[in-house]
Amino acid sequence: MDAVAVRRYLAAYRVCLRIAVRQATTYRASFLLSSVITLVGNLAFPLVTVLIYGSGAGFPGWTADEVLLIQSVFTLSAGLSGLVLGGVVFVTMDRVREGTLEIVLLKPVRPLPFIVLTTLQPESAGVALGGAVLLGWAASRSVHAVSVTGVLSFVGLFLAGLCVMAGMSLVMAATSFRWVGNSRLPEIADSTRTFGRYPLAIFPRAVQSVVTFVVPVGMVGFFPASALLGRSVPGMWPAAATCVAFLGFGVWLYHHQIRHYQGVGG
Amino acid sequence: MGSAVEVENLSKTYVTYKRKGLFRREPTTVTAVDDVSLTIEAGEICGVLGPNGAGKSTTIKMLCGALIPTSGTVRVLGYEPFRERRRYVREIGAVFGQKSQLVWDIPPVDSFLMNKAIYGVPDVQYRETLDELVSLLDVADKIEVPTRVLSLGERMKCEFIMAMLHRPQVVFLDEPTIGLDTIAKAGIREFVRGMQQRGTTFLLTTHDLEDVERLAEHVVIIGGGTKVFDGSLQDLKRSLGETKIVELTLAHPASDADLEGLSVVGRRSDLELTIEVDMALMGPAELFATLSRSLEITDISIRELPMERVITEIYTSSRR
Amino acid sequence: MTALPLVRQWEVMRAVSVVTYKEWAAYRTHSLVSVFVGPVYFVVQYFIWTAVYGGAGTLHGLELTQMIRYFGAATLIGYLTMDFADWNLSMLVRTGRYLTFALRPLHHRFFALSQKVGHRALGFLFEFLPCLLIFVLLFRVDMRPASAGWLLVTVALAFLMGFYVRYCLGLASFWLVDARGLQGVVAILSGLFSGTLIPLVFFPHWLQVLQFFLPFQYMLYVPAMVFTGSYSLGSTHLSIPQVVGCQAAAVVVMFLLSEVLYRAATRRFTDSGS
Numbered sequence: 001m002d003a004v005a006v007r008r009y010l011a012a013y014r015v016c017l018r019i020a021v022r023q024a025t026t027y028r029a030s031f032l033l034s035s036v037i038t039l040v041g042n043l044a045f046p047l048v049t050v051l052i053y054g055s056g057a058g059f060p061g062w063t064a065d066e067v068l069l070i071q072s073v074f075t076l077s078a079g080l081s082g083l084v085l086g087g088v089v090f091v092t093m094d095r096v097r098e099g100t101l102e103i104v105l106l107k108p109v110r111p112l113p114f115i116v117l118t119t120l121q122p123e124s125a126g127v128a129l130g131g132a133v134l135l136g137w138a139a140s141r142s143v144h145a146v147s148v149t150g151v152l153s154f155v156g157l158f159l160a161g162l163c164v165m166a167g168m169s170l171v172m173a174a175t176s177f178r179w180v181g182n183s184r185l186p187e188i189a190d191s192t193r194t195f196g197r198y199p200l201a202i203f204p205r206a207v208q209s210v211v212t213f214v215v216p217v218g219m220v221g222f223f224p225a226s227a228l229l230g231r232s233v234p235g236m237w238p239a240a241a242t243c244v245a246f247l248g249f250g251v252w253l254y255h256h257q258i259r260h261y262q263g264v265g266g
Numbered sequence: 267m268g269s270a271v272e273v274e275n276l277s278k279t280y281v282t283y284k285r286k287g288l289f290r291r292e293p294t295t296v297t298a299v300d301d302v303s304l305t306i307e308a309g310e311i312c313g314v315l316g317p318n319g320a321g322k323s324t325t326i327k328m329l330c331g332a333l334i335p336t337s338g339t340v341r342v343l344g345y346e347p348f349r350e351r352r353r354y355v356r357e358i359g360a361v362f363g364q365k366s367q368l369v370w371d372i373p374p375v376d377s378f379l380m381n382k383a384i385y386g387v388p389d390v391q392y393r394e395t396l397d398e399l400v401s402l403l404d405v406a407d408k409i410e411v412p413t414r415v416l417s418l419g420e421r422m423k424c425e426f427i428m429a430m431l432h433r434p435q436v437v438f439l440d441e442p443t444i445g446l447d448t449i450a451k452a453g454i455r456e457f458v459r460g461m462q463q464r465g466t467t468f469l470l471t472t473h474d475l476e477d478v479e480r481l482a483e484h485v486v487i488i489g490g491g492t493k494v495f496d497g498s499l500q501d502l503k504r505s506l507g508e509t510k511i512v513e514l515t516l517a518h519p520a521s522d523a524d525l526e527g528l529s530v531v532g533r534r535s536d537l538e539l540t541i542e543v544d545m546a547l548m549g550p551a552e553l554f555a556t557l558s559r560s561l562e563i564t565d566i567s568i569r570e571l572p573m574e575r576v577i578t579e580i581y582t583s584s585r586r
Numbered sequence: 587m588t589a590l591p592l593v594r595q596w597e598v599m600r601a602v603s604v605v606t607y608k609e610w611a612a613y614r615t616h617s618l619v620s621v622f623v624g625p626v627y628f629v630v631q632y633f634i635w636t637a638v639y640g641g642a643g644t645l646h647g648l649e650l651t652q653m654i655r656y657f658g659a660a661t662l663i664g665y666l667t668m669d670f671a672d673w674n675l676s677m678l679v680r681t682g683r684y685l686t687f688a689l690r691p692l693h694h695r696f697f698a699l700s701q702k703v704g705h706r707a708l709g710f711l712f713e714f715l716p717c718l719l720i721f722v723l724l725f726r727v728d729m730r731p732a733s734a735g736w737l738l739v740t741v742a743l744a745f746l747m748g749f750y751v752r753y754c755l756g757l758a759s760f761w762l763v764d765a766r767g768l769q770g771v772v773a774i775l776s777g778l779f780s781g782t783l784i785p786l787v788f789f790p791h792w793l794q795v796l797q798f799f800l801p802f803q804y805m806l807y808v809p810a811m812v813f814t815g816s817y818s819l820g821s822t823h824l825s826i827p828q829v830v831g832c833q834a835a836a837v838v839v840m841f842l843l844s845e846v847l848y849r850a851a852t853r854r855f856t857d858s859g860s
Contacts, residue, residue, distance in 0.1 A: 037770040051788040057638045184619040191626040202637035332688040334856045360689045367686045372608045383601030
């Protein structure tokens with residue numbers, strides 16, 4: 001892509017953003033309601049953590065605040081990735097099912113960035129905000145010594161986690177080319193991500209390896225939170241590299257499916 | 267034969283709310299149907315014509331028992347539709363052009379079986395009726411494939427089967443040919459005619475003048491909620507005169523003198539004119555003679571009066 | 587409402603459920619998503635609770651094995667009792683297709699219930715059975731109910747409870763332009779208070795007591811606890827017949843509420859035709 005193209009995408013992005021914001025403000029009440037519903041839905045897991053610790057039990061070696069920190073990082077990550085890529089699965093799915101993907105292919109743009117631009121999901125802003133607030137609260141109670149390396153590691157690993165989230169959305173969207181009209185596809189990604197919401201040590205070794213190096217969902221919550229807490233986990237940084245590779249795989253798979261779609265005409 | 271449908275002084279008013287500020291709402295009363303009376307004889311096809319929003323659908327819904335009249339009485343086959351809804355709807359059938367009864371993902375024949383159970387149609391009667399309807403509509407090879415792959419016309423034919431499996435005596439059709447191509451429209455019309463000859467009474471609403479011309483001997487026109495015409499098709503034609511719309515494309519712009527004796531009703535550009543001609547006063551030969559005397563015409567098309575014009579015409583003459 | 591003779595009702599239910607089964611059978615591979623998702627969530631729950639229990643014997647009166655059995659049962663019962671009655675009815679009202687039901691000689695709620703029977707028959711084959719086999723053969727979970735007879739009754743009641751709740755929600759569309767907000771709120775509440783996430787005994791005492799007066803526990807928590815063989819909530823221990831009796835009473839109340847709402851909705855529909 002040259003500079004002109006980049007400027008064009010940025011301009012398009014601004015327009016799409018403005019449309020999304022305008023839609024949200026036009027249907028203010030329903031927007032607020034759906035933001036709150038999405039947020040509350042995302043807070044169910046932290047609630048379960050609170051209830052477990054409230055009963056006097058807990059995960060061995062982890063305080064309630066520390067587990068909540070993992071889950072707040074997860075919520076923030078889900079909110080931010082939902083904001084940008086939340087709609088990509090459904091938009092792709094609908095376009096493939098209705099056979100309107102051609103309309104995207106007719107436009108003088110690359111299909112993937114274009115679809116991403118048009119699938120902004122402003123409702124997820126509530127989730128991101130809720131996650132950020134919870135993160136601040138849980139961090140203030142569980143992070144006792146803030147170090148520069150800790151924060152920098154957190155940021156790096158958090159970004160790697162976002163790559164995983166984006167990669168999973170793209171893998172699901174790519175799958176929807178083959179499994180046409182299956183509106184339940186995102187559940188597969190949602191359930192897989194659940195492994196990132198808890199201290200990794202509660203899972204058996206084999207599961208730990210899979211969620212670190214194969215489908216690195218551990219990076220979505222557990223690893224960045226551990227870094228912030230100053231707990232070093234072996235394999236943290238190689239796992240971050242896996243995350244970037246995972247995103248690359250998602251992009252490749254999506255493009256591959258689009259080319260296939262062009263080949264057989266849906 | 268007696269009358270199948272008797273409607274007297276039927277009215278329907280709605281209260282809608284206009285939002286004023288955040289909480290205050292202002293009620294406004296809308297009269298959808300205003301004092302309509304009509305009688306449909308058994309075995310007749312009655313066409314109710316009118317533009318969108320004229321009150322046709324509201325009327326038909328009241329006749330079906332899906333809507334309670336604000337005032338007036340409706341009797342269909344001796345029933346008061348709303349009072350005895352469950353018993354009444356067994357005796358009637360209805361096809362709403364834009365509201366499908368068929369289940370999208372499965373073959374129509376499976377949807378038929380569902381209505382067979384709902385209406386409690388005995389096996390033998392079901393098979394006879396289905397065979398008859400299928401051959402009349404010529405869809406034998408269509409009822410076994412999923413509804414979603416059918417064309418709009420084929421789907422509409424299956425909607426008719428779905429609505430008539432229980433052999434209703436009166437069938438209500440709301441815009442049955444909407445969105446269909448000419449061939450599909452013809453198929454549907456032929457079927458309705460055929461069923462009428464077997465004794466079924468039809469009431470159809472449409473804004474397609476051709477539906478009425480091809481089917482109905484009894485025409486009712488509703489405009490702005492009131493009945494503005496009720497009579498035979500011949501009466502309608504007579505009262506309308508033979509006015510046609512003629513669209514002309516000219517080779518050169520025409521002067522006012524050139525257009526002497528023609529009633530110009532529209533001018534899209536200097537070269538595109540719309541004129542109105544009463545064919546009863548000026549026959550085709552005379553029209554062409556008049557036109558070719560002063561104008562050089564590159565294209566010509568002759569149309570019926572659009573529905574809206576028919577209504578205003580009738581409406582204003584009914585007020586006179 | 588004139589009641590149809592029982593034989594006719596049975597015929598209608600059979601025809602409608604068969605049609606619904608065929609309709610959804612086209613998407614049966616979609617329900618296979620459950621065969622992945624259900625076991626994955628179950629595995630996560632298994633490890634969470636195994637870690638949480640550590641050496642502890644019981645939490646809120648539940649042993650670890652009972653807890654695992656609870657989540658297994660909750661997952662499987664969900665496949666037998668879920669439906670989209672609210673979404674379906676909203677769609678019919680919004681598109682105006684509800685009219686085609688007003689013109690057929692049957693109660694739409696009975697039609698919708700028959701649809702659910704067909705839809706869940708599919709769920710039984712393509713979600714319930716495969717997941718049950720995975721739980722029993724792969725995860726080696728003891729999925730034998732404490733009492734098969736009571737389980738059957740309580741699951742049937744949960745099936746009806748979920749249906750009436752969602753049907754009432756669907757009826758709200760006759761009044762609300764957009765009922766999705768309401769449906770979302772109820773979905774969240776039922777997620778929390780039906781016991782999908784965690785057994786209700788973990789909630790604060792007052793919230794547990796409140797559950798006796800809300801419909802949600804009767805949709806999942808009650809049948810899942812009946813499966814494990816003991817039930818308690820809000821420091822009240824009830825025997826299995828007692829709690830199933832409560833559930834039956836709740837179903838009757840919900841049924842009556844749905845009838846009241848249905849009549850009001852019908853009046854509104856026949857008044858405005860919208």
